[in-house]
Structures are given as C-alpha cells and as structure tokens.
Amino acid sequence: MTTEAAVRATQGERTRAMRLRLMEATVDSLVELGWSGTTTTVVSRRAGVSRGAQLHHFPSKQALVVAAVEHLTDRRRDDMRRHADRLTGDHRIRGVLDILADQFVSPVFFAALELWVAARTDAELRESVAPLERRIGRETHAYALELLGIDETKGDNRQLVQATLDLVRGLGLAASLTDDARRRATVLDSWATVLEHELEMS
Amino acid sequence: MTTEAAVRATQGERTRAMRLRLMEATVDSLVELGWSGTTTTVVSRRAGVSRGAQLHHFPSKQALVVAAVEHLTDRRRDDMRRHADRLTGDHRIRGVLDILADQFVSPVFFAALELWVAARTDAELRESVAPLERRIGRETHAYALELLGIDETKGDNRQLVQATLDLVRGLGLAASLTDDARRRATVLDSWATVLEHELEMS
DNA sequence: ACACAAACAGTCAAGCCTGCTTGTTTGTCT
DNA sequence: AGACAAACAAGCAGGCTTGACTGTTTGTGT
Numbered sequence: 001m002t003t004e005a006a007v008r009a010t011q012g013e014r015t016r017a018m019r020l021r022l023m024e025a026t027v028d029s030l031v032e033l034g035w036s037g038t039t040t041t042v043v044s045r046r047a048g049v050s051r052g053a054q055l056h057h058f059p060s061k062q063a064l065v066v067a068a069v070e071h072l073t074d075r076r077r078d079d080m081r082r083h084a085d086r087l088t089g090d091h092r093i094r095g096v097l098d099i100l101a102d103q104f105v106s107p108v109f110f111a112a113l114e115l116w117v118a119a120r121t122d123a124e125l126r127e128s129v130a131p132l133e134r135r136i137g138r139e140t141h142a143y144a145l146e147l148l149g150i151d152e153t154k155g156d157n158r159q160l161v162q163a164t165l166d167l168v169r170g171l172g173l174a175a176s177l178t179d180d181a182r183r184r185a186t187v188l189d190s191w192a193t194v195l196e197h198e199l200e201m202s
Numbered sequence: 203m204t205t206e207a208a209v210r211a212t213q214g215e216r217t218r219a220m221r222l223r224l225m226e227a228t229v230d231s232l233v234e235l236g237w238s239g240t241t242t243t244v245v246s247r248r249a250g251v252s253r254g255a256q257l258h259h260f261p262s263k264q265a266l267v268v269a270a271v272e273h274l275t276d277r278r279r280d281d282m283r284r285h286a287d288r289l290t291g292d293h294r295i296r297g298v299l300d301i302l303a304d305q306f307v308s309p310v311f312f313a314a315l316e317l318w319v320a321a322r323t324d325a326e327l328r329e330s331v332a333p334l335e336r337r338i339g340r341e342t343h344a345y346a347l348e349l350l351g352i353d354e355t356k357g358d359n360r361q362l363v364q365a366t367l368d369l370v371r372g373l374g375l376a377a378s379l380t381d382d383a384r385r386r387a388t389v390l391d392s393w394a395t396v397l398e399h400e401l402e403m404s
Numbered sequence: 405a406c407a408c409a410a411a412c413a414g415t416c417a418a419g420c421c422t423g424c425t426t427g428t429t430t431g432t433c434t
Numbered sequence: 435a436g437a438c439a440a441a442c443a444a445g446c447a448g449g450c451t452t453g454a455c456t457g458t459t460t461g462t463g464t
Contacts, residue, residue, distance in 0.1 A: 010431075014441070034323030036238040039421060053442045055423070110322065117319045120312070120378045121236035130379050159392030163369060166389060170372030176322045177332050187368060190361030198396050212461080216411075241451060252413045257453070259411090 019057050019067070021047045026068035027075075030111040035118040040064065066128045069115055073136055075108050080143060087147065093199075094192040096147045100164065101188055103140075104172030105179070113176060140165060148199070155200040167191060221259050221269070223249045228270035229277075232313040237320040242266065268330045271317055275338055277310050282345060289349065295401075296394040298349045302366065303390060305342070306374030307381065315378060342367060350401070357402040369393065 025047035029038040040061050044054040058064035080103060087095045103109060112133075119129035144161050145152050152158040171184050227249035231240040242263050246256040260266035282305060289297045305311060314335075321331040346363050347354050354360040373386050 014431085018441080032323065034320060036320075037323060040423085041421070050443045051423095052425095052444065056441060059423085061422070113319060116375070116379060117315060118236060118238075121234065121239060126379065133379060156392045156395065159389050160396075162385070163389050163393050166372035166376060167365060167369045168372070169375055170368035170370070173318070173371055173375055174368060177318060177328065177335060183364070187361055187365050190358045191365050193358065194362075194365075194396055194400055197399065216461090220411085242453085243451065253453095254414065254455095255412045261453085263452075 015057070018049065018053065020071075022049060022054060022057060022064060023068045023071040025049075026064055027072060027108075027111045030068070030114045031107045035114040038065075038114075062124060062128075065115065065125070069112070069129060069132055072108060072112055072115075073132065076103065076112075076136065077139070079103065079106070079108065080140075084147060091192075093148065093195050094188070096144065097164070097168075097188045097192055097195075099147065100140075100144060101168045101171055101184065104168045105175045105184070109172050110176055113173070137165070149202070150199055151202045154202070156198065157200055160195060160198055164191070164195070217259070220251065220255065222273075224251060224256060224259060224266065225270045225273040227251075228266055229274060229310075229313045232270070232316045233309045237316040240267075240316075264326060267317065267327070271314075271331060271334055274310060274314055274317075275334065278305065278314075278338065279341070281305065281308070281310060282342075286349060293394075295350065295397050296390070298346065299366070299370070299390045299394055299397075301349065302342075302346060303370045303373055303386065306370045307377045307386070311374050312378055315375070339367070351404070352401055353404045356404070358400065359402055362397060362401055366393070366397070 022043060025043050026038065029043055029046060033042065040054065041051070043064065044051050047054070054064070058067060080099065083099045083102065086099070115125070115129055116133065119126040141161060144165065148161070150157050150161075152161065167187075171187065174180075175184065224245060227245050228240065231245055231248060235244065242256065243253070245266065246253050249256070256266075260269060282301065285301045285304065288301070317327070317331055318335065321328040343363060346367065350363070352359050352363075354363065369389075373389065376382075377386065
C-alpha cells in the first residue's frame with residue numbers, strides 16, 4: 001500500500017524489465033535475421049510483448065533500434081572488462097589482440113555491424129549511430145592503450161593502435177561470412193610480432 | 203535479313219545491353235539506398251526498364267542481385283588494374299597501400315558490403331556470395347603480392363599481406379559511416395613504415 | 405512470306421510492415 | 435477509498451514489395 005515500503009513490482013521496475021526484453025530481442029533479431037529481417041512485429045513476438053506495449057515503450061522502430069544500440073555498447077564494454085583478467089604477464093600483446101579480436105568476432109559485433117551498414121544509407125539512423133560509434137571507437141582505443149600499457153604519445157604508437165583496431169574490424173567483417181579461426185590466429189600471431197618490434201614500450 | 207551479315211540490333215546485343223543496365227542500376231541502388239532500399243521496383247525504374255522486361259531477364263530478385271555481384275567483381279578487377287600504373291619506383295609500398303585502400307573505400311566496395319552483410323543472414327544468398335568473395339580475396343591477395351613484388355613463401359610475408367588486406371577492409375568499413383581520409387592516411391603511412399621493416403624483400 | 409520464339413509493357417493479387425487507435429488492466433498518489 | 439496516469443492488449447488502415455499474368459512488338463530460321 002501507500003505505507004508499505006517493500007512493494008515488489010513497482011511500475012519503474014516493470015518498465016525497465018520490459019524495455020530490456022525488447023532491446024535484447026532486437027539485438028538477437030539483428031544477429032539472426034539481419035537488419036531487414038528485424039521488423040517490429042518480429043521483435044515484439046520474440047520478446048513476448050504485445051504490439052501495443054511495444055509501441056508504448058518505443059514509439060517507432062527508430063527509437064527501438066537506437067535504444068538497442070545504446071544497450072549494445074554496455075554489453076560490449078562489459079564483455080571487454082570481463083575478459084581483461086585473462087591477461088598474463090608474458091605474451092601480453094598477443095593476449096590483448098585476442099581480447100580485441102574476440103570483440104569483433106562476436107554476436108554483439110554482428111548486431112552492431114547490421115546497424116552500421118544500415119545507417120550508411122539511412123540519414124536519420126546515421127545521426128544516432130555515427131556519434132555513438134565514434135565514442136565507442138575512442139573508448140576502445142583508450143582501453144587498448146591501457147591493456148597494452150603503452151604511451152600513445154611515443155613514436156607511432158597511436159597509429160599502430162589505430163591500425164590494430166582497424167585490423168580486427170576487418171577480421172570481424174571477414175568472419176561474418178566465413179569464420180576461419182585458423183587464418184585469423186596466424187594473422188594475429190604475425191601482427192603481435194610486428195607490434196613487439198614496432199611499439200615503443202614504456 | 204538472313205543473308206545480311208551486318209545486321210545491327212541483334213537480339214543477343216539487346217539482351218546483353220538490357221542485362222547490363224539492370225545490373226548497373228542494381229549496384230547503384232545498393233550504394234545509394236542500401237540492401238533493403240534496393241527493391242526490384244526501384245531497380246527497374248532506375249534502369250528505365252519495365253517490370254515485365256526485368257522479370258524476363260531476371261526471374262527473381264535473387265537472380266538479379268547475384269548477377270550484379272558477378273558484375274561487381276569485374277568492376278573491382280578493372281578498377282585495380284587501371285590504378286596499378288600509378289606506381290612509382292620509390293615509396294612503392296605506400297603506393298600499393300593506397301591502391302588497395304582505394305579499393306575498399308569506393309562505391310564498389312560499399313555495394314559489395316551491402317551484399318556481404320545481407321548474405322550473413324540469408325542462407326541462399328550466402329551460397330552465392332561466399333565462394334565469390336573467397337575468390338576475390340584470393341585474387342586480391344595474389345595481386346597485392348604482385349604489386350609489392352615480394353615472395354610470399356619468405357618469412358611472415360604471407361601473413362603480413364593478409365593482415366594488410368584485413369586492415370584495409372577494416373578501414374573501408376570505418377569509412378562507410380564517416381570518411382576520415384586524414385586518419386586513414388596516417389594509419390597507412392605508419393603501416394607502410396612497418397611493412398618496410400618487416401617484409402622480406404627479394 | 406511465314407511461323408515461332410524471345411523481348412518487352414503494363415497491371416494485378418497476395419502478403420507483409422509500420423504506426424495508430426480503441427479499450428482494459430495495473431500501479432501510485434492523495 | 436478514489437482519481438489519475440502509466441502499462442498493456444488487440445486489431446486496423448495505408449503503403450509497399452514481390453512475383454505472376456496477359457497482351458504486344460521485335461527478331462530469326464525456313
């Protein structure tokens with residue numbers, strides 16, 4: 001009641017849970033069915049949410065997808081943080097490359113890829129996705145520097161890290177059609193050697 | 203007539219011209235409107251071809267798009283061949299990187315990207331696109347070796363070229379949303395230096 | 405010349421997607 | 435306890451896409 005402090009299913013919680021279910025379903029749908037396969041009807045069905053409720057929380061497909069993108073960034077960040085512990089002292093560079101590459105060969109990346117490509121030809125969508133993607137890029141860059149434990153002002157360090165991120169993005173794109181883990185591993189092995197030679201460690 | 207050898211508008215020529223117009227319109231539409239924006243109606247209108255004629259030459263959207271992919275590979279090959287002359291003796295590696303990067307920051311790549319991503323979640327389409335893309339990958343790899351003038355059996359040369367191609371793919375993907383030519387140039391500059399150190403020239 | 409096939413034009417039906425609208429239930433504040 | 439707002443359910447209308455169908459023109463072999 002009014003005086004009862006421990007009321008469970010408050011509206012705020014219900015709202016948050018409902019929005020989360022819809023966003024998760026959107027991400028899953030993007031991964032499985034792609035951008036054009038991700039219709040509002042499909043999402044509502046997968047989330048077990050009525051069309052009315054869906055439209056209540058997200059008045060348009062645009063709103064739903066943008067929210068899902070934002071949600072995606074959290075998942076990406078969490079994923080990365082979670083794997084950062086695996087790093088051992090030696091072969092550190094190779095380990096960092098694996099963490100980064102895993103980020104770009106994952107369902108989360110594929111969902112983001114769908115948005116990325118769709119945003120290229122959808123002005124309204126791009127307006128939401130582009131700045132977000134830039135922010136994620138910066139965050140990932142900073143995180144890579146931190147994991148590698150290097151100073152980006154030294155030598156070509158900054159460019160090398162940028163190149164590394166572009167590389168794993170390219171590897172991720174390649175993996176989306178045919179996932180050749182062995183090829184990826186050998187390329188990363190070679191790249192690690194290059195970085196060991198070229199990076200200016202502190 | 204039957205004996206007249208120099209008849210102009212033969213049916214074969216008309217067919218070829220019509221198919222070409224439809225495929226070009228498809229590629230253009232993919233670049234401008236993306237995968238889901240590329241409807242058969244849009245393509246026929248852009249090509250100035252009636253729906254009936256379109257369906258006559260390409261009985262389904264699938265057939266149209268697959269044909270357009272094949273056509274795309276020719277354009278990619280031609281593009282690359284055409285730019286190979288720009289190579290000068292010194293700064294050769296940097297020049298090769300530019301040629302490769304241009305391949306992946308071009309309308310042709312963007313059209314291919316749309317197909318690539320669409321094929322990820324469309325089994326039937328992937329069956330056509332995946333082997334084609336693998337072939338193009340091999341061709342590009344061989345061509346890069348030729349342009350660089352190196353022996354891929356030496357040292358890590360093979361992996362380094364692979365990494366280079368994955369890198370430019372990643373750069374191309376990044377350019378699809380926001381084309382930051384300056385950033386790309388500095389990354390390529392840096393990478394050229396790396397390759398000069400790491401490649402085993404013959 | 406004639407017959408047949410290919411090329412082409414235009415229209416149609418079925419299905420789907422999006423967003424809106426109406427009505428009901430549940431939560432919260434006074 | 436009552437009033438009000440948010441949460442939710444379900445169905446509907448308009449627009450679009452795809453592939454098919456019917457009819458006409460153009461090319462080709464005999």
